[in-house]
Amino acid sequence: MAQPKVYTDTLTYVLQKFEDGLNVVLTSKYNPFYYHGALPQFFLWVLFLSGLLLFAYYVPTIDNAYSSERLINAFTSVDYITNQIPFGAVVRGVHRYAGDAMVLTIVLHALRVWWTDRYRQYRWLQWFSGIVLLGLVLFIGQTGYYLVWDERSLVLTRMTVYAFDALPVIGPGLKAWFVNGEAITNLTLSNYLFIHIGLSFFLLFGLWIHYVRMARPVVTPPPVVNYAMMAILMVVVFMFPINMGQMAHLTQQPSTFEIDWFFLWPYAMLSSLDPIVFWTVMVGLTVFFSILPVPFLTSGLSGQTLQPIDAAEVVLSKCTGCSLCDKDCPYEAIEMVPAPAGSRFKLLATVLPYRCSSCGLCVGACAFDAIDLPFMPDAEVTNKIKSLLAQS
Ligand code: HEM
Ligand code: SF4
Ligand code: SF4
The missing domain is CATH 3.30.70.3270 (Alpha-Beta Plaits)
Structure with missing residues (x-):
């Protein structure tokens, strides 16, 4: 049998001590280590609820239409939510940071199942569907940034079009689907809204696949853990309030934008790589993580050897x-x-x-x-x- 690697041993030891320490302080009932899968699910419910409230006031247009002397478009509707609606800024902050928290907890969840060797053989479907879910969550989050229709939205839209343009055969179709036509128009924003909300509901189907092979998945953390997560979220919302940027104008080309590293890291890569190299890296990463449960790869990576399974x-x-x-x-x-x-x-x-x-x-x-x-x-x-x- 292959010997476990030294780094694996040391890290396992450190993580185990950390987990044991949390058990002493919080007891095993409230240790977040044991809700690594349930936490992203919790943040998904928070996102649905806060998203519903934002949706009530959001206007998916880029036109400069006036109503009662007020400019009405996507940007001004987000501005209205942030600055006029009571607690609008809080709801927006909750939506933004719950998204970040979801990505963070998904990554921790994936690391945990990988590290504890609970992802191979009869668990391959959970792993593989998890990779698809992660990709979906990242894309949904990015479409959220397009919706604000500030200068960042415009740069992200143009960068996405540039990346699609570079793809042979499927590029033009993807571009037309993405902007919903030949150029950026009002239809582009309604498409973003449709993708953002539609894919969020599709996530629920993905999660059903993720859970279908588990008889009793732990999908809900205890209320105390939920309250603690909400409290941490509120602290972040108040410490880092979300401000409005500048409204997008199709005739302008803003050059810099603030990056949310949880969702927008692919754009940071795209800004410094040739688009074909960018796609190669993205597809390569996806394939690599998807095939991790394949037996010949596994023992080398986690330092553990697969035991053959003799079914009952x-x-x-x-x-x-x-x-x-x-x-x-x-x-x-x-x-x-x-x-x-x-x-x-x-x-x-x-x-x-x-x-x-x-x-x-x-x-x-x-x-x-x-x-x-x-x-x-x-x-x-x-x-x-x-x-x-x-x-x-
Ligand atoms: C939307 C994101 C995700 C949610 C809400 C989610 C949720 C969950 C939940 C609730 C469980 C059951 C945990 C338990 O009963 O202890 C689970 C199991 C699992 N998840 Fe995820 N997950 C997500 C993404 C991922 C990702 C990205 C991966 C890895 C690539 C992954 C891999 C797994 C595996 C392998 C299991 C089985 C673990 C076991 O049997 O102990 N999941 N997931
Ligand atoms: S294998 Fe045993 S437990 Fe299962 S259905 Fe048959 S008798 Fe019942
Ligand atoms: S040994 Fe029995 S209980 Fe365990 S996974 Fe196989 S069929 Fe299910």
């Missing part, structure tokens, strides 16, 4: 179809199928080997000795589960 097996002659194993399996690896004609029972259990972690929980759940791990007799598994339960 059902002894059909003993199975009564009681479904207890199905209820206990953490990875949705057991399916109850109709029993063949003539059987005394209606259902029988079947194991889906590619989802099985050989954790043995189903063996402990079955009161009829009807499920086995090929490499460990039933009695040994039951004893092991009992001793683990006694320790916990």
Whole structure:
């Protein structure tokens, strides 16, 4: 077996001590380490709620239309929310910083599952869907910046068009889709709004895929952790209030803009790289992170070797179809199928080997000795589960 790398050992030790320390201070019930997946989900709900409030006042146009002597367009509507609506600036700040917090917690979540080696084999779908979710979240956040229609929005729009233009074959189509036509018009902003909101709802579908193979995913932190997160968010909102930039004018070309490193880092890369090199780097990073669960890559990176998985097996002659194993399996690896004609029972259990972690929980759940791990007799598994339960 390959020896774990020294850096892996040292970092694992440091992280473990940190986690243990938080357990002493906060108890394991409130330790955020144990809600690394639930925290981005929490921030997503905050984003939906605050986004709904902003949506009520947002006007997706770039025209200089006047109503009652007031200039009405995307920029002035955001200005109105920030400076005229009671608590508008707070809601805007919450929306902005909850987005940053979501990216931060997603990255910590991904690092945690990678570091604790919980991303390969039967978990590949969670990992892969996670990469897609991360890409979506980044893109949704970027479209949020386009919506403000300040000088930064204009530069980002032009940089995106420039990046799409460089792509052979698909470039023109992407550009037309992005600006919603041949040039930047009112339709461009309504497209941004559609993408921003539409993809946010699509995230929920992505999350369903992310969770579908987990029987009991922890998706909600305890209320105390939620309150603590909200309190931290409010401190940031008040310490770093969001200001209005300058309104975008299509005839001007602003040269610099303030960068939000959580969402806009690809633009920092694009500003210093040839667009083809930029796309190569972006696609390369995506492919690299997507294929991390592939076995031949894994032992080298995390310093741990994969153990082959021997899926549990059902002894059909003993199975009564009681479904207890199905209820206990953490990875949705057991399916109850109709029993063949003539059987005394209606259902029988079947194991889906590619989802099985050989954790043995189903063996402990079955009161009829009807499920086995090929490499460990039933009695040994039951004893092991009992001793683990006694320790916990
Ligand atoms: C929108 C962003 C995301 C949300 C809301 C989210 C949420 C969650 C939740 C709630 C769980 C269950 C955790 C548990 O029960 O302990 C989970 C598991 C998992 N997530 Fe994510 N996730 C996101 C993105 C990602 C990303 C970017 C990756 C990695 C590339 C990832 C990889 C995984 C893996 C491998 C698991 C299974 C871990 C295990 O079985 O212990 N997720 N996720
Ligand atoms: S718990 Fe045992 S008897 Fe019940 S369905 Fe599963 S394998 Fe069959
Ligand atoms: S050993 Fe049993 S409980 Fe564990 S993953 Fe496989 S089928 Fe599910």
